[in-house]
Structures are given as C-alpha cells and as structure tokens.
Amino acid sequence: QVQLQQSGPQLLKPSQTLSLTCAISGESVSSDSAAWNWIRQSPSRGLEWLGRTYYRSKWFNDYAVSVKSRITINPDTSKNQFSLHLNSVTPEDTAIYFCARAAGANWFDPWGQGTLVTVSS
C-alpha cells in the first residue's frame, strides 16, 4: 500500500522560494508505472494541478503553463521522495499543497496529507 508523507507548513515572504518534499513508502519513485504529482488547493483557484515527474527509462517532467517559469519538481532516489520548488512566490501562491500518485489512466491515488503554505509580507 502506497503512502505519501509531506514536509511541514511554510510561512514565506513575497519573492522567496517554496520548497516541499513528499516521502514515498510502498513504491519506488523510479517506478515505471506511476507519476508523482503536485496539486494545490485555494479558495480562489480550487484544485489546481501544478506538475509531475515520472520515470520511463529516463526522467520526465511536465508542468502547468501557469507556473512553468517558476517550478521545478525533482525526484530523489536515495531517499525515495520527490520535491517541489516554486520560486518568486506571491500571496496568490498561498494554498494547501498536496502530493499525489497517478497510475494507469490518470487518476490520483493516494494523496499526501497536505501542507499549508502562506505567503505574506
């Protein structure tokens, strides 16, 4: 059974970098049948997919256009986890951030517990 454990809450100032990790148990981050995703949720934007990393003989990344210039998602095979980095944050990046596994036909299961990120001057 796959489980995802996220790092703790962050309070950031505008222009700083958001950094979160998602530790995986029960499956390898290098699995060739899964993709590892970041999704955020806010009252103004609802649930918003941000990007993913996955391994298919080599590593691939896909990012939403809305954050593509600011986002990096990296796997860490030594710790069996993956990370999210979002630079130049603004108050609009305030949200609960979730990691989630996608397998098969593109549904998300399971999800991490969520991490609150607040951006405020």
Added chain:
Amino acid sequence: SYVLTQPPSVSVAPGKTATITCGGINIGGRSVNWYQQQAGQAPVLVIYNDRGRPSGIPERFSGSNSGNTATLTISRVEAGDEADYYCQVWHSGSDPPYVFGTGTKVTVL
C-alpha cells in the same frame, strides 16, 4: 482550458440518494474520476474511470457518464458522507491536462 462545472451544494436527508453532476463539453468521451474531501483532510478517490470503485469504497457510491454530464450517486446517504466532492478528467488538449471540477458540498440534513 477545459472546464468542469459542478453545483456548489447538494442537501440530502439520511437514507436518501444524493446526485452530484459534473458538466463538461463532450465529457462522455472522457474517463471521469471522483474524489471525496472531508473537512481538513486530503481528497480520497471514490470512483475512477467513470464507474470503477477502489477497494474499500462502499457500493453505495456509483458513477455514470454520458453526453455532457457525468454523475456521482451516493445511495442510502449517511452522516459520514458529508464532504466536498470533486470530479476530474485528463484532457491532453487542455492546460493543465489534469482538470478538476469546481466542487460540490454535500450536506446531510
């Protein structure tokens, strides 16, 4: 980008049936997934591929999809079903390609 529209709220008495809709252009041609999110918790998958039910999800949860509307039906509603529900599809021609609905709050009276 592709848009999925849900009613903001649905109210239902215990033991009755709740019906939650998800509208999108030609959504019937796509696979729809549904998530339940209880207060302060992460979303949980309750239906995948229109009508598949993950292990551990009660048979009271069912899904259908046709035309421009997908539907999640909760039969014999219980107090513990009170939550927000979201539909989701994969749409390769959209950005982002993973699209979520606007969400429906189910209130058990």
